[in-house]
Amino acid sequence: xxxxxxxxxxxxxxxxxxxxxxxxxxxxxxxxxxxxxxxxxxxxxxxxxxxxxxxxxxxxxxxxxxxxxxxxxxxxxxxxxxxxxxxxxxxxxxxxxxxxxxxxxxxxxxxxxxxxxxxxxxxxxxxxxxxxxxxxxxxxxxxxxxxxxxxxxxxxxxxxxxxxxxxxxxxxxxxxxxxxxxxxxxxxxxxxxxxxxxxxxxxxxxxxxxxxxxxxxxxxxxxxxxxxxxxxxxxxxxxxxxxxxxxxxxxxxxxxxxxxxxxxxxxx
Amino acid sequence: xxxxxxxxxxxxxxxxxxxxxxxxxxxxxxxxxxxxxxxxxxxxxxxxxxxxxxxxxxxxxxxxxxxxxxxxxxxxxxxxxxxxxxxxxxxxxxxxxxxxxxxxxxxxxxxxxxxxxxxx
Ligand SMILES: Nc1nc2c(ncn2[C@@H]2O[C@H](COP(=O)(O)OP(=O)(O)O)[C@@H](O)[C@H]2O)c(=O)[nH]1
Ligand SMILES: [Mg+2]
Ligand SMILES: [Zn+2]
Ligand SMILES: [Zn+2]
Ligand SMILES: [Zn+2]
Ligand SMILES: [Zn+2]
Numbered sequence: 001x002x003x004x005x006x007x008x009x010x011x012x013x014x015x016x017x018x019x020x021x022x023x024x025x026x027x028x029x030x031x032x033x034x035x036x037x038x039x040x041x042x043x044x045x046x047x048x049x050x051x052x053x054x055x056x057x058x059x060x061x062x063x064x065x066x067x068x069x070x071x072x073x074x075x076x077x078x079x080x081x082x083x084x085x086x087x088x089x090x091x092x093x094x095x096x097x098x099x100x101x102x103x104x105x106x107x108x109x110x111x112x113x114x115x116x117x118x119x120x121x122x123x124x125x126x127x128x129x130x131x132x133x134x135x136x137x138x139x140x141x142x143x144x145x146x147x148x149x150x151x152x153x154x155x156x157x158x159x160x161x162x163x164x165x166x167x168x169x170x171x172x173x174x175x176x177x178x179x180x181x182x183x184x185x186x187x188x189x190x191x192x193x194x195x196x197x198x199x200x201x202x203x204x205x206x207x208x209x210x211x212x213x214x215x216x217x218x219x220x221x222x223x224x225x226x227x228x229x230x231x232x233x234x235x236x237x238x239x240x241x242x243x244x245x246x247x248x249x250x251x252x253x254x255x256x257x258x259x260x261x262x263x264x265x266x267x268x
Numbered sequence: 269x270x271x272x273x274x275x276x277x278x279x280x281x282x283x284x285x286x287x288x289x290x291x292x293x294x295x296x297x298x299x300x301x302x303x304x305x306x307x308x309x310x311x312x313x314x315x316x317x318x319x320x321x322x323x324x325x326x327x328x329x330x331x332x333x334x335x336x337x338x339x340x341x342x343x344x345x346x347x348x349x350x351x352x353x354x355x356x357x358x359x360x361x362x363x364x365x366x367x368x369x370x371x372x373x374x375x376x377x378x379x380x381x382x383x384x385x386x387x388x
Contacts, residue, residue, distance in 0.1 A: 025379045034373045148270035151306040173353040177306035209363045212355040
């Protein structure tokens with residue numbers, strides 16, 4: 001048997017399952033995602049998380065939007081309540097993993113060298129360096145980049161896109177692939193809004209809605225702690241939902257791969 | 269540029285297919301890319317020869333087509349074309365839509381050169 005029997009045909013792509021003919025050659029209809037190997041690895045990673053009841057959350061943003069600062073504040077706030085672990089992705093340096101470890105939480109640094117995004121294989125390798133027993137939430141801090149990380153499923157259950165108020169409220173319109181795939185959008189560094197009067201959180205929210213994305217928009221300052229409660233409440237609700245799914249033998253893919261979800265019959 | 273990673277993944281996948289079917293080479297690879305997939309077709313086409321060098325896909329032509337963006341409105345039910353950063357309903361203007369086409373990144377077909385004796 002082969003992988004080309006047509007079992008990947010979904011309602012969305014069925015009409016392309018044609019078989020043109022050219023003499024001397026054999027055409028086979030494939031209809032698989034181009035990133036099938038990554039997606040298969042991501043499924044495998046998700047199974048690791050589901051088996052342990054872990055919620056996996058992928059944080060994406062431009063460099064410097066405050067991903068690590070939000071993680072530090074989150075870890076502090078959840079201390080004694082939930083066990084957290086972190087995978088850090090950066091082109092170079094262990095700095096972010098060291099910042100996380102300083103909070104008393106296990107962290108593994110992936111140094112990608114030239115790769116401007118994490119993929120599911122890198123995350124799987126990182127898992128082999130970590131003890132996941134007893135962990136409630138695993139955060140993956142992706143490489144700072146608003147473009148490529150959005151195309152690679154890592155095995156996470158939810159995507160967070162951060163947008164700091166120093167970046168401009170039109171970023172969701174400029175990077176639709178990233179912001180369309182966010183399960184929650186964090187508007188970060190809101191303590192700076194007082195001095196940045198050209199950033200309108202409402203406008204940023206409108207741009208996210210124009211991407212047909214109903215995700216909650218969480219406005220917060222990791223530095224001052226404003227808005228952190230709503231973020232923590234969102235995390236707790238996601239963890240509760242993950243535990244309910246695991247109990248029911250189901251899983252959830254993040255919002256980025258609707259076609260893939262159809263192919264794999266997972267919960268949309 | 270992640271198009272090189274995508275091209276490498278594509279070449280891997282095509283190589284597997286060629287192996288499964290006992291093909292000695294690959295003539296043509298057809299992919300379909302939606303604007304919301306986050307992959308630029310022209311960049312993928314540029315990266316492809318680099319990734320394909322020394323593989324069964326080395327002499328293959330990569331043919332890519334852009335999928336249109338089509339959304340279905342959850343409010344009025346209309347199916348309309350949309351822009352990457354304005355996925356709102358073209359009929360009633362509501363943003364509560366679902367993308368029915370435009371986010372795919374799909375290997376549609378490969379054309380293989382299979383010697384007579386080899387089978388599936
Ligand atoms: N004013 C302010 N600065 C922040 C906040 N969060 C992060 N920063 C600063 O933004 C810079 C980048 O933060 P970092 O967490 O390293 O961003 P990352 O690259 O997304 O991980 C650092 O200088 C932080 O101190 C915040 O809530 N308010
Ligand atoms: Mg960081
Ligand atoms: Zn099959
Ligand atoms: Zn494994
Ligand atoms: Zn990249
Ligand atoms: Zn409508």
